[in-house]
Amino acid sequence: MAKVKYPIFIKDISGGVGHNAVFVNGQFCNYIRKKGKYTDPKTEDQVAIRDVFSHLTNIAKLVNIPVLKPYTYPRPKGMSAYNRMVHINKPLIDGKVWDFAKLKFFEGSLLPPIVGDPVFWGASEPGWNVGVTFDDNMGSNSKDVTIVFVVIDNISGAVLFTTDRNTFDYISINVGHGPGDGKPVDVNNLHGYLAVIKPPKAGTTEQGAVSNSVYISFKKTRELSSAKDPRAIDQDEIIKSTIFLGRTKPIKPPNAEQNQPDAEPETPDSSSQ
Secondary structure: OOOOOOHHHHOOOOEEEOOOEEEEEOOOOEEEEEOOOOOOOOOHHHHHHHHHHHHHHHHHHHHHHHHHHHHOOOOOOOOOHHHHHHHHOHHHHHHOOOOHHHOOOOOOOEOOOEEEEEEEEOOOOOOOEEEEEEEOOOHHHHHHOEEEEEEEEOOOOEEEEEEEOOOOOEEEEEOOOOOOOOOOOOHHHEEEEEEEEEOOOOOOOOOOEEEOOEEEEOOOOEEOOOOOOOOOOOHHHHHHHOEEEEEOOOOOOOOOOOOOOOOOOOOOOHHHO
16 A cells, blocks of 8 residues: 655545545545445335335334333333334334334233224214223233323324223224314224333332233224214313324325225217217
8 A cells, every 4th residue: 555655735634536536534644545436225125124114213203202201111221212112113124014003112011902893983073083992901900000092094194192091991082183184084094003001100119011002903993873982981081182193104005006996987978979
């Protein structure tokens, strides 16, 4: 390698020389070397992974402060609650295909709740609600837990959130504000996530615990004829307890185009025959 004979002349210089060389501040001296060629390869796999990671982090940012920080137990060591959510979704990222059913908000030691059939009711905005019955799997400890319920509309990108102290083994969320913006809500676009949270008791050494979040598909939702909440919960209370967290980028399922109904065949114009 050639030695730099007069390093004083390039002591504090940086940047490039023409299109083919750059100044380098070395450990012992400064020198000029050939400029390297940097590329940002965008293979199919890389683009797919970036897309999944982007969807995941957009959702994680919306739920970070209201959902992840207060309800992630035990508190992660060496990482934030946000990074914890990204970490437990590594299988989703590695799969390279976005799948709402594989998205996780929590992962923990508690038994996951047993979820019943979801219901949908309400005559008009803002009276549209979705709800689900469940068994928290906690037995006599049910009074010590909090239920976290998150709903995402993949078309509008709306993310909604509510909690309940497990009063009725039933939880509902108002989807009238946010997802449809005054338009009828299509339950096929909704994705729900339910988790059981057991916070540590004050004054003890408990660290708290969570269950895995359970995915809820609303495609088989039973629509109720009555606009009244099945458990007689005040409609105003449902709306008040529902928190609209914001919008993520709309996410269309990979087979969305395949699920579109076929176009109706055109009727021949009789006058042209």
